[in-house]
Amino acid sequence: MSFPKNIFNSHPPEDGNFFLGMKRILGFKPKKLKIYKKAFLHRSANKKDKDGNPMNYERLEFLGDAMLGTIISRYLYNEVPEGDEGYLTKMRSKIVSREHLNELGKDLNLIEFVESRIPKTHFGDNIHGNVFEALVGAVYLDRGYDYCVKFIGKRVIEPYVDIEQLEGKVISYKSLLIEWCQKKKKHFDYDVYEDTGKDALKHFAVRLTIGGNIVAKARATSKKKAEERASKRAYFALQSKIDKN
């Protein structure tokens, strides 16, 4: 494994690049860039605010963690009218689990913006989820509650939250899809290629072809995840057909 180019990234990226990077991740324009910079400031950078208080992403993480829990609660409340309090609590824990948030932060490659004195390769997995939570806190402070709902919808609920799968009713969309193709005697193909691009993290991209047509594409940090994600997209695209058969 080779080291990323900027092993000590103690200087913030240029504001212009940072702005564009944030816009891409958020799906809207950030207003107060300063708040977002704080969301990526690791305690090892040893920064202080004008009153001498330590400045890093941990306070924003506290705020974002609470905000995320609330917005997921609201989503589940609406989405599962038959679920009781215990069920809702269990599902929320699954969605906002450390493991899940780490995966999510990794997929967004948030670590590329982290400012620290520690080489990025030395961080554990939790940095990805922690920074994601801090980013939620920053969105809340910068743009308010409604933008927070929008951001979490786009970056958490839409791509990752599948109630059937969380309930364990669907273990793997890939197997559902393969089963359907075999039954229908349709040829399928997962075309996987490594796609590092400019990212610090290695990514895998997948094209899923069924009967000669590309039905879904997906990208993730492992081959298995990218295949599963493409299968899920294909499943929903083909759902009416699959359900009828």
Added chain:
Amino acid sequence: MSFPKNIFNSHPPEDGNFFLGMKRILGFKPKKLKIYKKAFLHRSANKKDKDGNPMNYERLEFLGDAMLGTIISRYLYNEVPEGDEGYLTKMRSKIVSREHLNELGKDLNLIEFVESRIPKTHFGDNIHGNVFEALVGAVYLDRGYDYCVKFIGKRVIEPYVDIEQLEGKVISYKSLLIEWCQKKKKHFDYDVYEDTGKDALKHFAVRLTIGGNIVAKARATSKKKAEERASKRAYFALQSKIDKN
């Protein structure tokens, strides 16, 4: 101890009275009364919605609990810029502790609206806090996030949250006040009387007089709490004087 008048309150209060009761507690007009009724519906009432799902306050409690945590987090984030994540988490736990929420729900006498098949005298202390959380959830669904902030500001933060006291820096406002009066050779008097009124719960009211002037009034479910609350109000009213001496 005598039993309250309506020992089995399995019928909802008249809509008009319920509306006025909610308006008094909320500080604004409720729109969808149905949601608030659900916030007081105990599982023992065995109600179901049109789809046959059990209907009681527990799902709203799940939502309100999350909402309350978020709004208190936001408050602490702003109020204590020097507090780190650990400090903020500890303070939030104190504010939203079961004991605290039960006291709060009891002071608002929320139990008078509870619809159940169990006599109210048979409930444990947690019903007060649970129903308060459900009410927060109802406010959120009925009027949205900003009203929720308003409601929690008025009913939680303003009357109960004192960071100095939570930090253990001020143990008792009553003792601070008495100390000041003795030093300044001012006569003080706590005039306490029992005030049941129409409430199901016994209340104590206190008038605090210093040097012949009434400086604060307060009401609570115990004599001690009412005295402390009146002292705290007097303390803040007199703060500039006290600090200078």
